[in-house]
Amino acid sequence: MKNILITLSFLLIACATPKKEKAPPAPLPSWANTQVKENILDYIKVITDPKNPDFIPVEDRIATFDNDGTIWAEKPVVQGLFAIERAKEMGMKVSPRPSEKEFLKIVLKTHTGMTDEAFEKEVKEFFDTALHPTYKVPIDQTVYQPQLELMQLLKDHGFTIYISSGGTIEFMRTFSQRLYQIPGERVIGSNFAYAFEPKTNQLNRLQKFEFNNDKEKKPIGIQRNIGKRPVIACGNVGNEGDVQMLRYSQGSKYRSLQLLVNHDDGAREFVYGEPKNTSLNWAQQYKWNVISMKKDWLKVFPDKKEAVE
Amino acid sequence: MKNILITLSFLLIACATPKKEKAPPAPLPSWANTQVKENILDYIKVITDPKNPDFIPVEDRIATFDNDGTIWAEKPVVQGLFAIERAKEMGMKVSPRPSEKEFLKIVLKTHTGMTDEAFEKEVKEFFDTALHPTYKVPIDQTVYQPQLELMQLLKDHGFTIYISSGGTIEFMRTFSQRLYQIPGERVIGSNFAYAFEPKTNQLNRLQKFEFNNDKEKKPIGIQRNIGKRPVIACGNVGNEGDVQMLRYSQGSKYRSLQLLVNHDDGAREFVYGEPKNTSLNWAQQYKWNVISMKKDWLKVFPDKKEAVE
Numbered sequence: 001m002k003n004i005l006i007t008l009s010f011l012l013i014a015c016a017t018p019k020k021e022k023a024p025p026a027p028l029p030s031w032a033n034t035q036v037k038e039n040i041l042d043y044i045k046v047i048t049d050p051k052n053p054d055f056i057p058v059e060d061r062i063a064t065f066d067n068d069g070t071i072w073a074e075k076p077v078v079q080g081l082f083a084i085e086r087a088k089e090m091g092m093k094v095s096p097r098p099s100e101k102e103f104l105k106i107v108l109k110t111h112t113g114m115t116d117e118a119f120e121k122e123v124k125e126f127f128d129t130a131l132h133p134t135y136k137v138p139i140d141q142t143v144y145q146p147q148l149e150l151m152q153l154l155k156d157h158g159f160t161i162y163i164s165s166g167g168t169i170e171f172m173r174t175f176s177q178r179l180y181q182i183p184g185e186r187v188i189g190s191n192f193a194y195a196f197e198p199k200t201n202q203l204n205r206l207q208k209f210e211f212n213n214d215k216e217k218k219p220i221g222i223q224r225n226i227g228k229r230p231v232i233a234c235g236n237v238g239n240e241g242d243v244q245m246l247r248y249s250q251g252s253k254y255r256s257l258q259l260l261v262n263h264d265d266g267a268r269e270f271v272y273g274e275p276k277n278t279s280l281n282w283a284q285q286y287k288w289n290v291i292s293m294k295k296d297w298l299k300v301f302p303d304k305k306e307a308v309e
Numbered sequence: 310m311k312n313i314l315i316t317l318s319f320l321l322i323a324c325a326t327p328k329k330e331k332a333p334p335a336p337l338p339s340w341a342n343t344q345v346k347e348n349i350l351d352y353i354k355v356i357t358d359p360k361n362p363d364f365i366p367v368e369d370r371i372a373t374f375d376n377d378g379t380i381w382a383e384k385p386v387v388q389g390l391f392a393i394e395r396a397k398e399m400g401m402k403v404s405p406r407p408s409e410k411e412f413l414k415i416v417l418k419t420h421t422g423m424t425d426e427a428f429e430k431e432v433k434e435f436f437d438t439a440l441h442p443t444y445k446v447p448i449d450q451t452v453y454q455p456q457l458e459l460m461q462l463l464k465d466h467g468f469t470i471y472i473s474s475g476g477t478i479e480f481m482r483t484f485s486q487r488l489y490q491i492p493g494e495r496v497i498g499s500n501f502a503y504a505f506e507p508k509t510n511q512l513n514r515l516q517k518f519e520f521n522n523d524k525e526k527k528p529i530g531i532q533r534n535i536g537k538r539p540v541i542a543c544g545n546v547g548n549e550g551d552v553q554m555l556r557y558s559q560g561s562k563y564r565s566l567q568l569l570v571n572h573d574d575g576a577r578e579f580v581y582g583e584p585k586n587t588s589l590n591w592a593q594q595y596k597w598n599v600i601s602m603k604k605d606w607l608k609v610f611p612d613k614k615e616a617v618e
Contacts, residue, residue, distance in 0.1 A: 173536045184536035196525045201560035203528045216505045219512045227482045227493035251510035
């Protein structure tokens with residue numbers, strides 16, 4: 001009896017003694033300790049604090065991220081690369097530098113006229129085999145590591161993340177879960193016109209666009225799919241495509257955060273801007289956070305994975 | 310020491326003895342024990358059983374419900390009633406039996422040209438004050454109690470419920486959470502054309518419809534907002550509006566369930582059908598479950614609430 005009690009006592013003491021906790025890892029490890037990072041972390045701290053007047057209830061913590069050039073590389077735009085590769089596979093004649101008219105024809109032919117299942121299979125094969133023309137790595141590895149960390153940090157703090165992209169929804173939904181852990185129903189994008197065929201029970205994509213989720217249309221896609229203004233919006237400098245979305249988030253009744261990725265890193269990625277400097281002008285006028293890839297990111301892409309046998 | 314051990318032993322025995330559990334309440338209490346109810350319960354049982362070949366993973370348990378005539382009464386259509394009441398308030402001349410053209414004008418004038426906040430306020434006032442013309446109760450009390458129970462039961466079994474309605478999204482999102490516990494981002498509906506105004510940061514509704522989420526358009530709204538076929542679809546006989554949605558759900562790779570509410574209960578609700586009997590014909594052809602309000606529902610509306618002081 002005495003032995004049992006001594007053993008029990010030791011166990012109790014062992015359980016009751018607080019373990020020396022390891023400090024949690026610092027957030028956003030691929031981000032340099034710059035003002036932008038501080039603004040992000042401060043924003044999260046404030047809006048998650050129930051005692052703070054800027055507290056945002058979880059159901060209103062909506063963040064929208066553009067895709068191309070914002071959370072993965074867009075030189076070239078991956079969906080365009082897919083269309084061209086697929087067109088060649090299909091035996092189509094593809095000019096080295098297709099005109100806009102030819103390119104549209106290529107996109108329509110490679111994205112319509114097949115079932116969802118067949119299309120998904122073709123996209124999967126592309127992602128399994130294609131290499132980025134410059135980096136010579138699988139496309140999956142051209143996502144931006146700092147952005148993956150940012151999205152995860154937001155999710156850890158109760159945010160619901162949506163993609164709002166000019167890419168088409170059927171294309172993006174093949175990888176949004178795999179690359180970003182964003183399920184298909186939180187992907188807002190462009191779409192072709194559709195026609196429903198009850199006999200075959202197919203929802204067929206027609207050879208014309210119905211909605212181009214870009215520029216001033218982004219708030220519309222957000223209104224239709226979500227019905228709330230995001231409180232965080234993240235886009236990029238490149239083709240003026242995100243300024244309305246970022247502006248729209250600023251109209252929230254809550255304190256909001258706008259982030260604009262600037263492609264100024266010639267050593268690790270691509271340097272490009274806009275002829276009229278629109279996005280950076282809006283960022284200055286409306287006081288958005290401009291992310292300098294060169295200065296604010298310690299790393300651009302994820303570490304290379306071991307080749308899978 | 311001995312006393313301590315005896316006490317501990319009693320505690321251990323008390324904890325270890327299984328408590329006699331109260332039987333859980335029978336599901337769907339407002340549904341009569343008919344074949345339809347059995348089909349619903351059997352379906353849920355099968356698709357939630359991991360050992361069953363028809364098991365559906367939680368992320369694919371999507372259910373879409375129409376609104377008018379399916380989960381609340383539609384005689385009259387509530388959004389139309391709102392439009393007419395609001396038009397009168399605004400001083401518009403409203404004929405006793407407006408033509409389609411006049412009605413469209415009324416809808417456009419009462420739904421566009423104001424901010425989201427102003428619109429929501431007007432809708433709230435309507436719901437706070439309006440009485441159903443026949444039942445003389447607040448509109449909130451014209452929801453179908455059996456359907457509330459069905460949707461709750463599905464949620465309890467891992468389903469995600471969407472509304473897919475011809476009503477406009479801004480209108481429905483004012484009450485979807487309150488009445489059905491369905492958040493705004495799971496409301497698929499019709500919408501006006503929009504124009505974004507960066508200076509005022511307003512997404513303005515224009516005086517024309519852009520998308521009418523009805524009939525063959527319902528699968529399109531589902532594809533844009535969700536990107537998966539529902540495995541359960543529920544609509545009603547009335548204006549042929551749900552047959553494509555129900556058919557679309559039947560094309561799922563999973564075992565699916567189609568439910569069609571038939572308004573055959575003259576004693577407790579309204580009897581109405583379709584000139585060409587389209588919905589019931591499709592139901593017969595494609596073997597859907599037809600819900601007879603008269604026979605399958607023990608109760609139509611929720612019990613009357615006490616008047617709030």
